[in-house]
Each structure stands twice: as C-alpha cells, then as structure tokens.
Amino acid sequence: MRCFKRLCCVPLLACFLLFSSALPGVTASAATTLTLSASPNPAGNYVALNWTNSDKSQPYSYMLYSKSSHETAFQSIPSKASVKVLNIYPDVTPIVTFTTWQGQNYTLPKSASLKMWMETPNQYDPKGFGKGLISVDPVSITSYNANPNAYLKNSDGLYKYDTLYFGAWDAFASEDLSAAAETVTDAFIKTGRGVLFGHDTMVNNDTISMPNFFKLAHYCNVQTISHYTVLGNTQIKVFKKGLLTNYPWPVGGIGTVLNVPMSHSNQMAFGDIWMTYQQPFTYPNSTLVTSGLGTNNFYLTSWSNAAMIQTGHSNGDATPDEQRVTANTLFYLSQITTDTSWSDHKGQDLDAPNAPAISGITHNSGRTQYTVSYSSQDNATGYQYYVESTGENDGMKYDSPTISTSIESGMKGYSIAVDNNPSGVPDGSITTTAGSYTFARPSGSGFYVHIAAADNVGNVSAVSTYHVDELVSVTHPVSVGYAINPNSAAPFTAPDVQIVNNSTIPIRVSVQSLSASTGGSLTLNDVSPSKYADWSKLTTVQTRSNIALGLGIRETAAGSGTWSEIDRTAPLYASDITDKTPLGVLNPNGAAGTLELTAKYGLAWDKAYTSVHSLSLFFDLTD
Numbered sequence: 001m002r003c004f005k006r007l008c009c010v011p012l013l014a015c016f017l018l019f020s021s022a023l024p025g026v027t028a029s030a031a032t033t034l035t036l037s038a039s040p041n042p043a044g045n046y047v048a049l050n051w052t053n054s055d056k057s058q059p060y061s062y063m064l065y066s067k068s069s070h071e072t073a074f075q076s077i078p079s080k081a082s083v084k085v086l087n088i089y090p091d092v093t094p095i096v097t098f099t100t101w102q103g104q105n106y107t108l109p110k111s112a113s114l115k116m117w118m119e120t121p122n123q124y125d126p127k128g129f130g131k132g133l134i135s136v137d138p139v140s141i142t143s144y145n146a147n148p149n150a151y152l153k154n155s156d157g158l159y160k161y162d163t164l165y166f167g168a169w170d171a172f173a174s175e176d177l178s179a180a181a182e183t184v185t186d187a188f189i190k191t192g193r194g195v196l197f198g199h200d201t202m203v204n205n206d207t208i209s210m211p212n213f214f215k216l217a218h219y220c221n222v223q224t225i226s227h228y229t230v231l232g233n234t235q236i237k238v239f240k241k242g243l244l245t246n247y248p249w250p251v252g253g254i255g256t257v258l259n260v261p262m263s264h265s266n267q268m269a270f271g272d273i274w275m276t277y278q279q280p281f282t283y284p285n286s287t288l289v290t291s292g293l294g295t296n297n298f299y300l301t302s303w304s305n306a307a308m309i310q311t312g313h314s315n316g317d318a319t320p321d322e323q324r325v326t327a328n329t330l331f332y333l334s335q336i337t338t339d340t341s342w343s344d345h346k347g348q349d350l351d352a353p354n355a356p357a358i359s360g361i362t363h364n365s366g367r368t369q370y371t372v373s374y375s376s377q378d379n380a381t382g383y384q385y386y387v388e389s390t391g392e393n394d395g396m397k398y399d400s401p402t403i404s405t406s407i408e409s410g411m412k413g414y415s416i417a418v419d420n421n422p423s424g425v426p427d428g429s430i431t432t433t434a435g436s437y438t439f440a441r442p443s444g445s446g447f448y449v450h451i452a453a454a455d456n457v458g459n460v461s462a463v464s465t466y467h468v469d470e471l472v473s474v475t476h477p478v479s480v481g482y483a484i485n486p487n488s489a490a491p492f493t494a495p496d497v498q499i500v501n502n503s504t505i506p507i508r509v510s511v512q513s514l515s516a517s518t519g520g521s522l523t524l525n526d527v528s529p530s531k532y533a534d535w536s537k538l539t540t541v542q543t544r545s546n547i548a549l550g551l552g553i554r555e556t557a558a559g560s561g562t563w564s565e566i567d568r569t570a571p572l573y574a575s576d577i578t579d580k581t582p583l584g585v586l587n588p589n590g591a592a593g594t595l596e597l598t599a600k601y602g603l604a605w606d607k608a609y610t611s612v613h614s615l616s617l618f619f620d621l622t623d
Contacts, residue, residue: 047385087136276297501591
C-alpha cells in the first residue's frame with residue numbers, strides 16, 4: 001500500500017504544480033481589458049481614436065493598426081504628434097554649415113543634411129520642413145556600427161528615438177551596416193519603431209552589395225534584382241493617396257508631378273508604392289521590370305513601420321518637394337506612443353462620389369438656354385482598427401478587439417464643362433452645388449456636357465458625358481413601288497416604308513404631302529376613299545382615273561425602340577392632306593418605325609400601266 005500511495009502521489013503533485021504555474025498568465029490576460037473607439041471627423045478628414053487600458057499596474061506603450069476597405073492586410077499606422085529622428089549618415093568629405101530655427105549653428109558632412117532640411121528656416125516655413133515638429137540627431141555610420149545601442153538608448157535602456165533614417169548619399173558611400181548594428185537595428189524595428197532607408201542601402205546585386213542592410217529589406221517588402229538594373233528620372237508622380245501625401249505637407253493628389261534631383265531605383269517593391277518615376281524615364285539605361293505585384297518603378301515605398309526612399313543619389317542635394325516628402329515619411333513611420341488617443345489622419349475619405357447620373361436636358365422655346373439635370377452621391381471609406389499594448393515592465397502584449405468605422409466628407413458640388421469635344425473633362429473647379437445647371441447654347445448643331453462630382457476633401461468622380469446633337473438624321477427609302485393586280489386575291493401590294501431615327505433626340509414624323517405626279521404612263525386623280533360605295537364595281541374609265549391612296553403607322557403601340565407617341569391610328573389619305581399632318585414621334589438613337597401604304601382602287605384595267613405618286617415627309621425636333 002505504501003508503494004501504491006507513493007506512486008500515485010508524484011503525478012498528483014506534478015499536475016498541481018503545472019496548473020499553479022499557469023495561473024498568473026491566465027489571470028493577467030483576463031484582467032487586462034483594452035478597449036478602442038473610433039469617431040469619424042468629416043470636417044477634419046480624420047478618425048479620432050481613443051482607447052482605455054484597465055491594467056494600472058505598469059506603464060504601457062501602444063501601436064495602432066488599421067486596414068481600409070481598399071486594403072487586404074492590417075498595417076501599423078502613425079501615432080505621434082512630434083518625431084525624434086536619429087540620422088545615421090555615411091562618412092563623406094563635403095560639409096554643410098547652417099543655423100537651425102532655434103539659433104544653433106552646425107557644421108556637418110553633407111550626407112547628414114537631414115537636420116538642415118528639417119530644422120532650417122525657409123521660405124515655406126520659419127521652422128523648416130520639419131515645421132518644428134521633427135528633431136534630428138546625426139551620427140556617422142562608423143560610430144553607429146561600433147556601438148549602436150549607445151546612440152539608440154538612454155542610460156535606463158529605453159529607446160530615445162521614434163524613427164531611424166539611413167541616408168543620404170549615392171551608394172551610401174559604400175558603407176554597409178556591421179553585423180552587430182544590423183542585429184540591433186532589427187530589434188529596434190521589431191518594437192514597432194520606424195526606419196527609413198535611403199538610396200542604395202537595401203541592395204545586394206552584381207554591382208552594389210550591402211548584405212547587412214539587405215537583411216532588413218523584408219521589412220519594406222523590397223526584393224533585390226540580381227543584375228544591376230536601374231530606372232529613374234528627375235520627376236516623380238504621386239501614385240497613392242493618404243497621410244503620407246498630405247501630412248504635415250500637402251504634396252498633391254494622385255497624378256501630381258513633383259520635382260526631385262536625378263535618382264533611380266535598383267530594387268523591386270512589393271509593398272505600398274507612394275510615388276513612381278514619371279515617364280519617359282530619363283536616367284540612362286532605365287529598364288522597367290515587373291514581377292507579379294512588384295515593380296522597380298518606385299521612388300518611395302513603405303510597409304507598416306519601414307520605408308525606402310531614393311533620396312541620396314544626388315549626394316546631399318534635395319529639392320523642396322523632396323524635403324516635404326521626406327518630412328511626411330518620417331511622420332508616417334513614427335508609430336509608437338504612450339498616449340491613449342490619436343487623430344488618425346491616415347483614416348481619410350479616399351473614395352470619390354458616384355459618377356453623376358444625367359437625367360436629361362431641357363431648353364427654352366428659342367433653344368438659346370439649356371438646363372441639364374443630374375444627381376450623385378458621395379461614398380464613404382471604411383476602416384478597421386485595433387490597438388496593441390505592450391507592458392513597459394514585463395513586455396506582455398495585448399490586442400483590443402477590432403472595430404469598424406467609415407468616414408464620408410459629403411458632396412461639395414459639381415464641375416461642369418460644355419464643349420464640342422466628346423472626350424472633354426471638367427477642370428475640377430466647382431461650377432455649382434445644385435442638381436441642375438443652365439447654360440447658353442454653344443454654336444454648332446451639337447455639343448457635349450461633361451459633369452464630375454466632387455466631395456468636400458477633393459475626391460473627384462468619373463466624368464459623365466451627355467451628347468446633345470440637334471442635327472436631324474433619318475434613314476428612309478428614296479422610293480417604293482406599289483402594284484395593283486386585279487387577278488390576285490390581294491390585288492394591292494406595297495412594301496413597308498421603314499424610318500430610322502439616327503438623331504440623339506426624338507423627332508416628330510409628319511406627312512407634308514401625298515399626291516399623284518406625272519412621269520408614268522398614267523396619271524391618276526387622288527380622291528376620297530368614300531367617293532364610291534363599291535370600288536370593285538368601277539368601270540374601266542373610272543379605274544384608270546381615280547385612286548384613294550393612304551398612309552399610316554403599322555405599329556399599334558409605343559415602345560422604347562420605336563414610336564414614343566402615335567398620333568394617328570387610322571390611315572391618312574392623300575385627298576385629306578392640306579397641310580403638314582403629324583403621324584407620331586419616333587424615339588432617338590436608332591429607333592425604327594414603319595409606315596404602310598393602303599388604297600381604294602378599281603379593278604377594270606384593260607392593260608398594264610405605270611403611275612407615280614410623290615410623298616413628302618417632314619421631321620422636326622420635339623424636345
């Protein structure tokens with residue numbers, strides 16, 4: 001019995017100890033509640049985020065993640081109102097001397113120009129392109145490689161910087177990261193802090209080799225091209241719209257062309273491409289390469305908290321456009337905060353209104369003024385968010401539940417152009433906020449009305465075009481023949497007269513005249529169909545003298561592809577026509593209607609004759 005009890009006691013004790021050791025983790029997870037809320041601000045074009053953490057036992061830092069309705073994966077997003085940057089620059093001889101907006105004088109290698117760009121007053125802002133919100137500390141790659149943590153961290157072991165910037169010089173002066181610096185930089189990125197890689201850093205091919213830098217390329221979703229392959233220009237074009245293109249510097253919407261010093265790519269980007277090189281590519285031997293979703297046509301690409309920019313090929317020179325883009329990117333990459341609220345300017349209304357639905361055009365009686373009517377609706381952009389907390393003492397991470405919201409700035413108005421160009425485009429300025437617009441009739445027989453809808457943050461819809469052509473175009477036969485064969489069961493035969501309205505507006509079809517004419521071997525007289533009680537009993541003289549020839553619409557009902565109105569359902573005889581007499585209204589754009597001939601006639605023909613009638617139809621506009 002003792003042995004049995006001893007054997008049973010050991011596993012029971014082991015189970016109890018394992019169960020007890022798991023309790024603290026379970027308790028902490030259950031006790032920590034992270035709650036996130038989102039409130040769209042259409043007037044400011046951002047989403048206000050607020051979160052609460054129930055755990056007060058230690059300080060926490062936070063990272064925000066979002067995914068728009070146009071994106072397939074969550075990415076971390078900016079969350080800092082001011083940014084502290086460590087600029088790791090390559091060792092070069094040329095220098096720059098400058099004075100910051102705070103009155104401090106510096107002389108630095110030209111490859112460390114970031115501080116000058118961000119902190120020197122200029123004509124655009126008295127505090128530089130950093131607007132007094134970006135502060136930069138420079139350190140050489142040699143010093144950083146020797147002891148990276150000495151520059152990244154305070155004496156208490158906490159990180160001092162929000163973002164690292166490696167740049168800017170051509171080929172980074174052929175100075176790679178040391179193995180130790182690569183490891184420390186990797187750890188920095190993994191915390192969620194930002195990193196911006198400059199020109200020729202993340203490359204490892206048969207001409208430029210930066211193997212340690214390139215170990216970090218996956219953070220930017222960048223891949224190498226094994227053979228040295230370049231593509232570049234002095235102009236770049238905005239390819240993606242978002243926070244990076246408008247905060248703190250608005251640089252323009254999609255398609256905006258910016259000027260930069262000559263630079264080139266030397267990699268494949270598979271992440272978010274914000275700016276591409278403008279074609280035609282002017283850098284010598286530029287070659288476009290694509291692979292799946294990747295391309296080498298990029299000036300700036302990012303993925304979560306890492307990005308690569310081609311600044312640096314010009315050896316420290318930068319245009320105002322390039323400095324604005326750099327400032328925006330540094331803000332974009334600063335993504336760790338200890339605050340519990342943030343105005344997400346990345347959460348913008350990015351969706352244009354619907355293309356306007358043009359319901360029609362009316363005009364005054366003199367056709368000198370036209371009014372076009374239309375409607376459109378703005379579209380919201382949807383976002384999903386969650387926040388991740390990290391305990392400053394124990395490093396434990398907790399995520400909030402994912403929440404959804406959307407932001408819609410609302411309709412601003414309509415941009416309208418009236419011209420003679422079928423491919424015309426409005427200039428984007430707001431012509432009117434109303435759902436109709438009256439304008440003077442342009443010269444010519446026709447014109448085009450082009451309408452685009454715009455929302456309050458500048459998203460512009462596709463263009464809707466309405467063609468007004470007042471040139472009447474109708475297809476109909478030049479002549480038709482009819483025959484009277486007294487020996488036939490159906491003596492009178494005549495082909496239908498088909499009329500096709502090729503015009504873009506409805507036309508009214510009228511008979512102007514129908515009368516016997518000379519030109520045949522016999523000229524008949526047009527008489528009333530009621531002249532004879534029984535036309536089958538006419539004499540030869542009566543048969544050769546008189547006929548009651550009529551015309552009418554064959555269709556019995558209106559329809560979209562034929563008549564919109566039928567004015568007469570009974571035949572109109574030649575003897576009854578004294579003036580223009582309407583038959584019906586034919587729809588536009590190829591609608592077809594059928595006229596048929598009918599007659600009253602005698603049958604006492606003594607030989608074969610030919611006879612001619614003239615029919616005059618009149619077509620006029622009805623709208």
